[in-house]
Amino acid sequence: MKTDILSMLRKSDGYVSGQQLCERFHVSRTAVWKVMEQLKEEGYRIEAVRSRGYRLSESPDILSVAEIESRISTRWAGRNVSSFRETDSTNVQARRLGEAGAPHGTLVAADAQSGGRGRRGRQWESPPGRDIYMSLLLRPQIPAAQAPMLTLVMALAVADALREQTGVDARIKWPNDIVARGRKLCGILTEMSADMDGVRYVVIGVGINVNGTGFPEEIQERATSLALESGRRFLRPALIAAVLEKFEARYDKFMKEGDLSGLRDDYNALLVNVGEQVRILEPGHEYNAISSGINGKGELLVTREDGRQEAVFAGEVSVRGIYGYV
């Protein structure tokens, strides 16, 4: 009921009468009043005016299940939420839920992670009360070979959501980082479990630097946050909801087409690597090339200095910008 009351308060422009809430949930006025008191204790500012009712004037930046769910208006993405005050890693939790049979679209969020990880096993700093650490569990019926493309679907969704919600010029660094002014704003870690018949489940972990205003010296040239880029603070639950909404629409398109061809133009429009010289780090050798964006499979198309064109696969190479920070 708390989730639904929050949703009603949030959707309403003005006041929601106590009578309305009582009728909707078949409870007494006292029961409604108790929920309001609970919400206030959690940090919500709720104005109660006799004869008019209740109005939500401010929400706290907390990751409670009710707070997240009350903001989500998707069909399936994030319709089943687990939220932790602190956990080892939202990806590990989501994989556990995946093994245990949790449904497609299950969301795991955490206020802090004790063992956050990025790609190649790198540590992902995850202090409480500051950033977004979330993982989405998916059960697409696709061959294992197609699953890595979902990382690019999420990158596009995150870039879109952050641009719309914050005004920050968030862009994609192929394949799966979100950057602003060449500095990393968000990392994405996709893991899957599959067998011969295809994907059993995929977990897409998203870490977004939201309200931090300082980074350790060794990474401050390479990392940034939404707060640093905009000079404002943001409510994490609102950003999470926006990411899920953007993702759901783009995922459905991906599944319908079977690849990224329907999303490629949008992706390339936000890609920092387009038209840039990049350095391809293949196991064993490196070379320079000019990138021209992704193809429908999510591979980066590059033209080598000798004119040869290649499609570069994410699992096999690293790409480093030569100029600027990316």
Add this chain to the structure above:
Amino acid sequence: MKTDILSMLRKSDGYVSGQQLCERFHVSRTAVWKVMEQLKEEGYRIEAVRSRGYRLSESPDILSVAEIESRISTRWAGRNVSSFRETDSTNVQARRLGEAGAPHGTLVAADAQSGGRGRRGRQWESPPGRDIYMSLLLRPQIPAAQAPMLTLVMALAVADALREQTGVDARIKWPNDIVARGRKLCGILTEMSADMDGVRYVVIGVGINVNGTGFPEEIQERATSLALESGRRFLRPALIAAVLEKFEARYDKFMKEGDLSGLRDDYNALLVNVGEQVRILEPGHEYNAISSGINGKGELLVTREDGRQEAVFAGEVSVRGIYGYV
């Protein structure tokens, strides 16, 4: 020490003197005698002749770690063994070990499984003391898309090992069943965990019908065992060791070439589907075709009735023989 004593007894043509064993392991004659008594209790027949020493004349059909390890002479496959009297599923156990960081080549075996599973979630009957239920944990540095090919590497290894050890005409039904006279002798279930950078680990589960002599009526036309095919009983640990040896050599070849091109001819030579009419069951439609074996990627090459050639991918279709049992 038990494993090593077993290995020494097994490798020796004649007797191994107590003195030799004492010196080798730096223990007393009493300690050696105690191990021999333990082995006898487990079902080993060991002859002790004064002035000559010990001789192993018979081994029991048990899946103890010492029994399995004493038979294995590979470099890495099965060098780290976990064996269960009964477990839910050796694949589940191997995945747990995979998550916990167990090394490449770890073997899980079980005398019985309470939740054995085949492809598409089908139950795999797993009573005690009769069949082989084993899973091998691998950590290949390959993209996720290549991992399904490992199933075919294992199918070839199992077919080879069974032919050599039992004389049964074991053949491969694409992609990953082993059959004799068209009846199923062995199933293989490959599962993997992967991220954008490639495979984290692969688990290949192998179930072999060894010493069973009767099947439920509803499957007796479709299933068989080594005992039914040959009229003899087999020691499961010896078969496990043979499978691991065959697998190791073929895996190393696969990793060196990066695909199945170096194993294709051997695989096709044992493939029942070659030159046969098969029915391709694609989601949505079915058609008949003549199969001509796999290509280097493990896809089945088929010629449709209208002459068109196609390469069929295991995750997308089922193949059913039209004539005979396969």
